[in-house]
Amino acid sequence: MATISPIRINNPFTSIRWKILLAFLLIVGVSYYAVAASLIALVGDYLFSDRMRQDRINTDRMTVEVEQLLLSAQIPALQAHLEDASRELGGRLMVLDSSGKVQADSYSELNGSRMELPEVASILLDGKTADYGVHKLAPTASQQAPFLSFLQPYDPNVQWVGYCTSALTKSGQIIGVLLFSSPLQDMMQRLFTLQDQMIFYFLIAAAASIVIALIFSSVITRPIASLTRSIQRMGRGDLSVRVPVKGSGELRRLATTFNAMSEKLELLDKSRNQFVSNASHELKTPLATMKILLESIIYQPDMDNDLRTEFLTDVNKEIDRLNLIISDLLTLVSMDAKTMRLNRETFSLAQVITENAHRLAPVAEQRNQEIKLQISDNCEMYADRAKLTQVVYNLMDNAIKYTQEGGTIRLRLIRSGRDAILSVADNGPGIPKADQAHIFDRFYRVDKARGRDTGGTGLGLSIVHQMVLMHGGSVTVDSEEGHGTVFTVELPIHQG
């Protein structure tokens, strides 16, 4: 028997287990990132907008006073006012003139210098009345950072500030800018803490998803692995293996299909072995008889001539029997291998029946049996004449062979729609119910001893069954012990 070499998965990353694991991690990772990033952005937005609103109120509240002081060029008063307000608000206040030059700085550091901030430029150059921007004051340079992007590590050296600017006007004309810069460090730190927490929870979620994926994938792959092992065992010749049918859905179906297949294979294997052993047995019996007869002739050279002739006639009969068995076996084997084809021609089934009745009439006569024909239709068929002749012959042969002397064999042929229905009935001993299911099996004989006496091998009905099936028909038996037997064959009359 050919063996199947075990299937090896060389690259572990191509196994279902890994694919499930990676898919899980990817899904968890991507969705977690999306949720965490939007959560941080949402919290950030909430905190910023709150701060922006607060800064805006403070700045706007101061503009009228500051405008007056700037217009009247009271710079020291302006400076003092900014310093007071700066202390109160906890931020830095600057007033710039229309050229962007610092007129007053609550920290008294940048007086006279120019501020190149986008929030200032948007008022002086673009004519906006107010602006707000978040900046990170790195140890190197100031950068505008309107948004906190997820997964940026927290750097304690970086200072975060919010720049809130308001236009200072006189009769609609921009005369300067009030700049309020407030530290956002505490707020940013809260956001970074949230980010760290998110990363921590992500690691927990990732670990959990790995565990779930491993459990899940082992649930999926375990039946597949067990199926693979079973197939390997089958490959080594053990056809009795079955896989446990568990779970539901595809894997359950796979296991059920596999079991059904292995059951069928096992059955086929058994019936093949049975067939071979039966065939050998059937062939051995005539050979053994022949050997005894021939040995008697060889070792008794002075044997009576008549006895020798009788022995040789018996040997001849055994040879005929062997011939018959072998040709029956060849017929069955070629039907199994589907090498036997139907040689279709148009003929009358009624005629085939009549011919067979004539052929077997002498045998029936010898047994004092009567053959009655009841043919109600000619039944012109397009079928294999030789095969249907054998079907009719085998059924009639059985009916004559198994019916006691003086019995009656009735052949009936009718046409029903597109079918020809032939029945072969006898009033013989009948077939016990328990045997009826097996009589179409190869080598099956109801009464083994009686079968041997009458020369039967138990192949006749298997051939009938196969040949009728080849024609797309059916054959059934109806019998009651002691009341005779009826075999009914239904055949399609025309089949392309």
Ligand SMILES: Nc1ncnc2c1ncn2[C@@H]1O[C@H](COP(=O)(O)OP(=O)(O)OP(=O)(O)O)[C@@H](O)[C@H]1O
């Ligand atoms: N008309 C019948 N009446 C009673 N028993 C029957 C009848 N036909 C068949 N059988 C039983 O069914 C068995 C199988 O029949 P089958 O024709 O296959 O084999 P066989 O007649 O024994 O041998 P073969 O036909 O190969 O020479 C027979 O051995 C017989 O016991």
Ligand SMILES: [Mg+2]
């Ligand atoms: Mg027979």
